[in-house]
Amino acid sequence: xxxxxxxxxxxxxxxxxxxxxxxxxxxxxxxxxxxxxxxxxxxxxxxxxxxxxxxxxxxxxxxxxxxxxxxxxxxxxxxxxxxxxxxxxxxxxxxxxxxxxxxxxxxxxxxxxxxxxxxxxxxxxxxxxxxxxxxxxxxxxxxxxxxxxxxxxxxxxxxxxxxxxxxxxxxxxxxxxxxxxxxxxxxxxxxxxxxxxxxxxxxxxxxxxxxxxxxxxxxxxxxxxxxxxxxxxxxxxxxxxxxxxxxxxxxxxxxxxxxxxxxxxxxxxxxxxxxxxxxxxxxxxxxxxxxxxxxxxxxxxxxxxxxxxxxxxxxxxxxxxxxxxxxxxxxxxxxxxxxxxxxxxxxxxxxxxxxxxxxxxxxxxxxxxxxxxxxxxxxxxxxxxxxxxxxxxxxxxxxxxxxxxxxxxxxxxxxxxxxxxxxxxxxxxx
Amino acid sequence: xxxxxxxxxxxxxxxxxxxxxxxxxxxxxxxxxxxxxxxxxxxxxxxxxxxxxxxxxxxxxxxxxxxxxxxxxxxxxxxxxxxxxxxxxxxxxxxxxxxxxxxxxxxxxxxxxxxxxxxxxxxxxxxxxxxxxxxxxxxxxxxxxxxxxxxxxxxxxxxxxxxxxxxxxxxxxxxxxxxxxxxxxxxxxxxxxxxxxxxxxxxxxxxxxxxxxxxxxxxxxxxxxxxxxxxxxxxxxxxxxxxxxxxxxxxxxxxxxxxxxxxxxxxxxxxxxxxxxxxxxxxxxxxxxxxxxxxxxxxxxxxxxxxxxxxxxxxxxxxxxxxxxxxxxxxxxxxxxxxxxxxxxxxxxxxxxxxxxxxxxxxxxxxxxxxxxxxxxxxxxxxxxxxxxxxxxxxxxxxxxxxxxxxxxxxxxxxxxxxxxxxxxxxxxx
Numbered sequence: 001x002x003x004x005x006x007x008x009x010x011x012x013x014x015x016x017x018x019x020x021x022x023x024x025x026x027x028x029x030x031x032x033x034x035x036x037x038x039x040x041x042x043x044x045x046x047x048x049x050x051x052x053x054x055x056x057x058x059x060x061x062x063x064x065x066x067x068x069x070x071x072x073x074x075x076x077x078x079x080x081x082x083x084x085x086x087x088x089x090x091x092x093x094x095x096x097x098x099x100x101x102x103x104x105x106x107x108x109x110x111x112x113x114x115x116x117x118x119x120x121x122x123x124x125x126x127x128x129x130x131x132x133x134x135x136x137x138x139x140x141x142x143x144x145x146x147x148x149x150x151x152x153x154x155x156x157x158x159x160x161x162x163x164x165x166x167x168x169x170x171x172x173x174x175x176x177x178x179x180x181x182x183x184x185x186x187x188x189x190x191x192x193x194x195x196x197x198x199x200x201x202x203x204x205x206x207x208x209x210x211x212x213x214x215x216x217x218x219x220x221x222x223x224x225x226x227x228x229x230x231x232x233x234x235x236x237x238x239x240x241x242x243x244x245x246x247x248x249x250x251x252x253x254x255x256x257x258x259x260x261x262x263x264x265x266x267x268x269x270x271x272x273x274x275x276x277x278x279x280x281x282x283x284x285x286x287x288x289x290x291x292x293x294x295x296x297x298x299x300x301x302x303x304x305x306x307x308x309x310x311x312x313x314x315x316x317x318x319x320x321x322x323x324x325x326x327x328x329x330x331x332x333x334x335x336x337x338x339x340x341x342x343x344x345x346x347x348x349x350x351x352x353x354x355x356x357x358x359x360x361x362x363x364x365x366x367x368x369x370x371x372x373x374x375x376x377x378x379x380x381x382x383x384x385x386x387x388x389x390x391x392x393x394x395x396x397x398x399x400x401x402x403x404x405x406x407x408x409x410x411x412x413x414x415x416x417x418x419x420x421x422x423x424x425x426x427x428x429x430x
Numbered sequence: 431x432x433x434x435x436x437x438x439x440x441x442x443x444x445x446x447x448x449x450x451x452x453x454x455x456x457x458x459x460x461x462x463x464x465x466x467x468x469x470x471x472x473x474x475x476x477x478x479x480x481x482x483x484x485x486x487x488x489x490x491x492x493x494x495x496x497x498x499x500x501x502x503x504x505x506x507x508x509x510x511x512x513x514x515x516x517x518x519x520x521x522x523x524x525x526x527x528x529x530x531x532x533x534x535x536x537x538x539x540x541x542x543x544x545x546x547x548x549x550x551x552x553x554x555x556x557x558x559x560x561x562x563x564x565x566x567x568x569x570x571x572x573x574x575x576x577x578x579x580x581x582x583x584x585x586x587x588x589x590x591x592x593x594x595x596x597x598x599x600x601x602x603x604x605x606x607x608x609x610x611x612x613x614x615x616x617x618x619x620x621x622x623x624x625x626x627x628x629x630x631x632x633x634x635x636x637x638x639x640x641x642x643x644x645x646x647x648x649x650x651x652x653x654x655x656x657x658x659x660x661x662x663x664x665x666x667x668x669x670x671x672x673x674x675x676x677x678x679x680x681x682x683x684x685x686x687x688x689x690x691x692x693x694x695x696x697x698x699x700x701x702x703x704x705x706x707x708x709x710x711x712x713x714x715x716x717x718x719x720x721x722x723x724x725x726x727x728x729x730x731x732x733x734x735x736x737x738x739x740x741x742x743x744x745x746x747x748x749x750x751x752x753x754x755x756x757x758x759x760x761x762x763x764x765x766x767x768x769x770x771x772x773x774x775x776x777x778x779x780x781x782x783x784x785x786x787x788x789x790x791x792x793x794x795x796x797x798x799x800x801x802x803x804x805x806x807x808x809x810x811x812x813x814x815x816x817x818x819x820x821x822x823x824x825x826x827x828x829x830x831x832x833x834x835x836x837x838x839x840x841x842x843x844x845x846x847x848x849x850x851x852x853x854x855x856x857x858x859x860x
Contacts (some may be wrong), residue, residue, distance in 0.1 A: 071501055071526060074792055090533065096501060098523060098554075104598060122552060124528075124793070126831070166793035168534060172859060179847045185834050188841045191790025193859060196846035207849040214851055216860035360621025361523055363554070363596035365588075401556070401831045404615050411618045416607045416626035419637040421644055429602060429623060430646035 016142045021081035021412055024229055025051040027331070034082075037143050037226040048229045049269070051080045059278030063248065066279075071096040073131055073237040079273055080237070081230050082138040090167050091137055094130035095237055097122035097244040099393070104361035108221070109378050111388040116251070117374075119364055119396050125186075126399035127320075127367070128263065129159035132234035136223035137163050139230035145221035147172055148192075149193060149211075151204040154183030155402065159206045160223055161190035172220070174204045181237070183402075217401055227422065235263045240272030242393055245279050250274065250285050252390035255377050257369045257397055258298050258323045258343070261328030268335045288342035289332050290352060290376035292316035292368075298329045302336060302343035317348045317406050318368040320398060342385045346375035355400065355407055365400030373397075446572045451511035454659055455481040456760070458527055465511075467573050477757070478659045479699070480511045489708030493678065501526040503667040504731035509703055510667070511660050512568040520597050524560035525667055527552035529675035529823070539808050541818040546681070547804075548672055549794055554615075556829035557750075557797070558693065559589035562664035566653035567593050569660035573627050575651035577602055578622075579641075581634040585750055585832065586612030590653055592710055604634045613832075634649040636754055665693040667698030674712050680704065680715050682820035685807045687775070687799045688719045688728050689751045691758030692800035698765045719762050719773035719815060721807035722746035722781060722798075723739070728759045732766060732773035735815055739763070744745035747778045747836045748798040750828060772815045776805035784808065785830065785837055788800075803827075 001244070001254045016035050024033040028046025039048055055062050055078050062078060069075030073095035074087040087093070098119045106115035110230030123130040140148055148164040148171045150156050157173040164171035175187060177196030197204045211217040212226055213354045221227045243250055250271055268287055274280045291299045294316030301309045314322035325369035327331070336343050346354070351368055359365050366374070373394050380386035400407070417423040424430060446465050454463040458476025469478055472857070485492050487778045492508060503525035504517040504542070505678045524745050536545035550611055553560040563586070570578055578594040578601045580586050587603040594601035607626030618624045621686060628632045641647040651657045655809030673680055680701055697719055704710045722727045724746030731739045738761030744752035756762070766773050781798055784805035789795050796804070803824050810816035830837070847853040854860060 008836065016522070090531075093528060096526070101520075103520065104596075106676070119554075122550075122554070124552070125795070126556075162789075162793035162795070164793070165790050166534075166587050174845075177843070181838060182834055185841050186795070186831065188843065189789045189795055189830065189837055190793055191786065193844045194842075195854075195859065196843040197849045198846065199849045207854075210851055211854065216851060216854060251464065303780060353556040356619065356621065359592075359619045360595050363592035363594070363620055365555070365592070365619050395514065399831075400619065404612055407619055408611060408615050411615050412545075412624075413607070413614065413618060413626040414603075414623045416628065419627045419629045419633045421640060424625075424637075424641065424646060427625070429625065 009286065016140065018081040018142055019083055019085045020052045020054060020079065021050045023051050023349055024048040025195040035152060035415070037221065038137070039226055039228045044153070050229055050233055051367045052079070054079065054273060054277050056277050059070055062277060063279055066244070073134060073234070076237055076240045079240065079277070080135060081233050082135065086138055089141070091134050092124040092163050092166050094123045094134050095241060097241070099242060100362060100364065102362050105358060108361055109388070111381060111392065113389045116393045117358070117362060117364060118238065118393055120238070121364070121366065121396060121399035125159045126402065127155050127159065128238065128397040129156050131237050132164070132231045133159045133163045134237050135234035136221065136227040136231040137167050137169070138166060140169065140221035143221065145219055146170060147174055147220045149220050149222045150224050151201070151208045152187070153201055153319060154179055154187060155398065156224065157187035157194065161187055161192045161194070162283045164192055165190040166292050174208055176201055176204055195307040213285055229304045232262050232266050235266035236270030236273065238395070239267045239274065243268070243274050243382065248280050250280050251393045253286045253341070253386055253392040255288045255290055255373050255380070255394045257321055257373050258291050258326060258332055258393060259323045261298065263397070264289055264333045265328050265335060285339060286341040287335050287339045288341040289379060290334055290373045290374070291343065291345040292318040292321055292372050293347040295322045295324060296345035297324065298326060298332050299343045299345040302333055307333060312331065316340055318351060318372050320369050321372060322368065342380065344379050344385070346372060346374045346379055351376040352407055352410065356411070358396070359400070364396060366396040367398035367400050367403040368406050369398050370396035371406070391405060432660055437479045447513045448511040449513055449846070450484060450508060452483050453481045457805055467569070467651065469656055469658045479684065480659055482509070484509065484703060484707050486707050492707060493709055503564065503664070504549055506667055508672045509707070509812055510565060510671065511663055513563065516568055519571070521564050522554040522560055522593050522596050523666040524553045524564050525671060525720040527671070529672060530792060530794065532792050535788060535804070539785060539811055539818070540810060541822065543819045544821040546787070546823045547792060547794060547826055548668060548823055550795065551794070551826060551829035552670070555589045555592050555602045556832065557585050557589065558648045558665070558668065558827040559586050560593070561667050562564050562661045563589045563593045565664035566657040566661040567599070569596050569657050571652035572601065573651065575649055576600060577605055577650045579638070579650050579652045581631070581638045582617070583749060584609055584617060585632050585828065586654065587617035587624065588620070591622045591624070593703065594622055595620040604638055606631055606634055609694050623812055662692050662696050665696035666700030666703065668825070669697045670702065673704050678710050680713060681823045682715045682717065683771070683816055683822040685718045685720055685803050685810070685822065685824045687751055687803050687825060688721050688756060688762055689753045691728065691756045691762040693827070695758050695761045695765060715769060716771040717765050717769045718771040718806070718810060719766055721735065721773065721775040722748040722751055722802050723775045725752045725754060726775035727754065727755055728756060728762050729773045729775040731759065732758065732763055737763060748781060748802050750799050751802060772810065774806045774809050774815070776802060776809055780805040782837055782840065786841070789830070794826060796826040796835050797828035797830050797833040799828050800826035801836070
């Protein structure tokens, strides 16, 4: 079992095959390490990310190969840390989710240019998490792990449980013991071990870090800890799909939710790789980050002109974005400023309004994170930060079915009537 | 407004363009009627279905055109009652859902041949209903309807609400007033009128029939009543996708759930059209119908060798299949017998077991209807009715998130522990 970065050769003797991925690279100091299940730089403790030998020679051929590929994220295998034959292995094959041209939403927001919603609720377990977990699974296979694990507040637990079941791994995932029953059912139904921790999500996280350093955790791949560099790359596929669905074109503006900030930074990385490989024209784009007011440390830092992100205690209905100390916060600030974007936030009432607006204009029922991006888009237009005459893509990363409580109190029947035409007419419905 | 079958020319004067659809044809007596919003034969009261002028001349060209089409059911527009430019109109673009090669499920069931699960939970509102509603929307557009409606026990209401929102129709859907709150929220969030009827689903149905005959219902398209012939055709796309995903090949055996029986009969129709157009080789296939024991009128008739289906009062957790008097029951019997298939049923405990089996082997969390088809597949193998050495496709038509209650009582954490390694070891999880 590989537990250090000193080798990419597993016990069996053959080299790790993760396609075009050639090394881990420190985001801070640039130090390189062999591909292995580590996540922090030995030199400076900076976060590690994947370095590639990207196919830059023949963009036309690459584009044709992608277009002939499977209807999933694996069509982009030449740009991901996965073996070339990944599509033949059992996994959930996420991706290929709709990019919806949202004309009715655009009219409601006063957006005159092309407005799109990238709707990731179409993934197998109905959130973008399937993209990142699928990449972590391939790394786990490559490193010889036999158990998949994670710390989670619910959604990730389900995504890991489902992916492990399909790929034939044992899974053991950790959640706070007092989650809503619905989330517990969704996480447990795939038959893996589900362990409730008596404590907060922070306690769950700390415990997982302990477990990685202990013999009890030997052979375990924690998708969002020791496999994090591989896991994170899955978010790049959002950038790839959006560009391909626009006819191999980068949109002028993207509005992306911020939890840890990883997704936003990886979408930026994906856009840069699209340009580097010649798959798209090199043109400027602006990236906007979206937070809930009740957990808006990056938005606050952006508005104050700070480079550091001061942790907050989350208090918002957007629970999938409720990370008070976002690891990639400083990188998000950097990207928003470098591209000419911004970071904004909306309050809980605005989130609920935005969920309903998206539902009634486009028939998309988003989870609270989608309410955050749509609500922030509206605010960015109203405050003149986003240009409504350009092409804009707004991300919905999850499914309203998982956060019914957010809208339940204010969503119900128009009328309740007896089954006859007189009652129907009296209710003013004719 | 067209309310009779005497014309296919709407008030505007131009002819109805529904692509290759040329007429309505009575399934019983063969009498033909112009395309219009009617659903029963004037001569014999038999159900009407769509007659086509199908493209039979050049299968290679047709296959190439389909393969170059959009990643949705609209790639099959040449075989559906929709205009050729349907993909450019605002709709939910359902379809292109995964056909999952289910090797781990096959091993658990003792199925040695290729076993696939067609997982329709990937549709926009997470059930196959999006396929049929999308076809009804195009008919509603063609006939100049401005309001979409239906009677529903929940899932269809959401599918209609979402499709209407996206396509810019008013919607007004009818449900029993005492549905679970979750289903009410899912149906109401799209912003259309949602009317709770004080009565049973049968009362809701009867009221909708009254409304169609009343001036108050003028301009209303009821997707599952006066648009039913168009609506039903959407189920054919399951046959088309399965065949294309198998490399333009019809599987030996299909296991399909039965509610009204419409889906099963339309999949059979789709398979016959694939053969008629030369898109696939003409080879035999067997169709198996799956019911819940608590609502198994077709299964009972099949086993007793009857041609008529005696209505029952449903009592099962598989609520989306709980139609006690299935309109297409006799046709289902006919198809099962003609193709050499069968109709079987499983009880509620077997349904729950099958949901969990599918989840833990393939990472697919099915609604109760998926538990019915997987459970019935197991039973068909055990009783020697289905050949486990051939290629079999099992349908999952909906999403476990919508029927959490079915598994909640028996699905939970493996352990609840304090956040330390000693507690972890004591729980026997290492």
